[in-house]
Amino acid sequence: MxxxxxxxxxxxxxxxxxxxxxxxxxxxxxxxxxxxxxxxxxxxxxxxxxxxxxxxxxxxxxxxxxxxxxxxxxxxxxxxxxxxxxxxxxxxxxxxxxxxxxxxxxxxxxxxxxxxxxxxxxxxxxxxxxxxxxxxxxxxxxxxxxxxxxxxHKRLDLANHALRDAIRKRAIGSPLYFAVEYSQRKNIPYRHFKAWVENTNIFQYLGVHYADIVYFSTGATPLRAMAIGQKGWLVSKGINTYDSIEGVIEWKMPSGKKFVSHILTNWVDPESSSAMSDQKIKVIGTEGRFESDQKKRGITIVTDKNGTEEPNPYFCSAYGEKGxxxxxxxxxxxxxxxxxxxxxxxxxxxxxxxxxxxxxTFRQAIVSTAVVEAVNESLRRNSMWVAIRGI
Ligand SMILES: NC(=O)c1ccc[n+]([C@@H]2O[C@H](COP(=O)([O-])OP(=O)(O)OC[C@H]3O[C@@H](n4cnc5c(N)ncnc54)[C@H](O)[C@@H]3O)[C@@H](O)[C@H]2O)c1
CATH class of the missing domain: 3.40.50.720 (NAD(P)-binding Rossmann-like Domain)
Incomplete structure (x- = not known):
């Protein structure tokens, strides 16, 4: 090469x-x-x-x-x-x-x-x-x-491939709703991203991943979105951004059938959380359900030094001796x-x-961008539904 x-x-x-x-x-x-x-x-x-x-x-x-x-x-x-x-x-x-x-x-x-x-x-x-x-x-x-x-990168997580296959092969019928919970520890907004955290928000940072996964697994087009956010811990620390944001997005499948995704995000998990990312996705369809716990990947490590850890060995892990x-x-x-x-x-x-x-590709990412933009617009407009057009 x-x-x-x-x-x-x-x-x-x-x-x-x-x-x-x-x-x-x-x-x-x-x-x-x-x-x-x-x-x-x-x-x-x-x-x-x-x-x-x-x-x-x-x-x-x-x-x-x-x-x-x-x-x-x-x-x-x-x-x-x-x-x-x-x-x-x-x-x-x-x-x-x-x-x-x-x-x-x-x-x-x-x-x-x-x-x-x-x-x-x-x-x-x-x-x-x-x-x-x-x-x-x-x-x-x-x-x-x-x-x-x-x-x-979540498109390459095999758990999300299984989800995509279950939908494409109609194993769970037509999707009715997706429920996503995705959060990270407080230190991310409070320490790591302090310099630019007020230029983004937790939905834009984390929610966008699952907006893309919904699109990737269904090929659907987002029609409208609404969002509501809560401010609390971060504001109390002098950082003016939401602790948590919940977005509701209505989508239309290529078949014309509609479904809804609920994407619940926060970045104020305790530092003692057993994993960097707490992430779960569920899809309920007309003929079944698909559930994927993307935090609990089956490994628990308990040590005096670090307490209880549940690492994700599938994202980006180092294996082998020094050298x-x-x-x-x-x-x-x-x-x-x-x-x-x-x-x-x-x-x-x-x-x-x-x-x-x-x-x-950039063209495919117009879809997740449209969801982020509509969620941000809804937050500015007191949680009104915002139509997504022309994508
Ligand atoms: N941290 C993660 O786990 C993660 C995962 C996926 C995506 N991202 C995305 O990566 C982006 C950056 O995140 P990060 O975690 O690395 O944040 P960070 O704050 O640690 O790093 C941002 C970097 O951008 C640099 N920078 C700013 N302006 C620059 C310029 N004009 N030229 C060159 N460098 C410049 C800063 O100096 C800093 O090194 C964000 O969009 C975030 O959503 C982060």
Missing amino acids: NDMNIVIIGSGMYVCGRGTEGYGTVVPALLQWAKNNTLGQVYVAARSAKGIKMAKAKIKRLSRDMGINTDFTYLCGKKSGKSAYVKALREVPRPACAIVAVPDNLHTEIAGAAVRAGLHTLVVKPLAPTVKEAKALTALQKKHGVYCAVEF EVSYIGYGIDSINTFLSDAALIEEGKLNIKYLEKERP
Whole structure:
């Protein structure tokens, strides 16, 4: 396979585990990719010298643990950080791709710059907060003829494949309603995302994943949405955002049948919660039900040091001794599928049009973006129903 040069924009929690004991998901995926493929040049563009210093130290340790030699180029910008990613996009040798992992409100600007520079581009979710932006990005992708996707890793969780199959094969009849509960610990908004938490909200951050899974598993179109939110703990800590948001979305199947999804989200779970993500999905159909507990994956570890933990071994886990650690999981697969797709496109072995049906492309992400935008609009308008049109 062609050596793929890569620009990573952002050096935060998801890229390399900023503020955590771990290494995030993006860099572990890249190093895992390097075990079986030749990695081209990798540029890491971040906003501050501090961010670069932390990323360098994390990547050095992780490379050693994984037994990979890395020689990344690190660029940091002045003030806004714009100069760093602009330079990286200009200088990276072609063929190249970009992985954009910056706060939500910057996705359109920065992913747009990557696409304009002619790079295949992967953006962490949500693609953007508004349909107007998601459509503009999709138009840009078409104009520049590059492959663009959103890093919706839950699509690669086999539990969600089983859900999709149950619906597609009509094992549970026609869906009547989905019930989703998804939450994370308080530290996420309070500590990790403090700098930009008021530019997003918990539905936009977590709910969007399951808006995409509902679409992925049913192929349905969202018709309207309403939402209600509660403020409490975070406001008491001086952070003006909702603790929890519940969204109700009505959808229409390709068959014309309608169903509803209830997506309940919060990010004020106790730090002592036994898993980072508490997540469950249920679908009730006319001929049965499908239930998936996506928190309790069957492992419980109890130690003096950490109390009770119920880790998800299927997302992004490190296995093996120091010096030969491997990262495995659907988070890793999601990023590596993008790298492999981009490399095959460059070799002329894969058609971008084919991926439109198979992957969470920018065009497909217009659907989850529309749900997020309608939920946000409903929150602003005292929980009124908001129609979703023209997607
Ligand atoms: N943390 C997760 O588990 C996770 C999972 C999936 C998706 N995401 C998404 O990833 C995005 C970032 O999340 P995070 O967890 O890494 O947050 P974070 O706050 O830890 O990191 C954000 C990073 O963006 C950088 N940044 C901001 N402006 C920049 C610029 N102009 N140029 C380069 N870098 C810039 C910041 O310096 C920081 O390194 C969000 O959209 C979030 O929804 C996060």
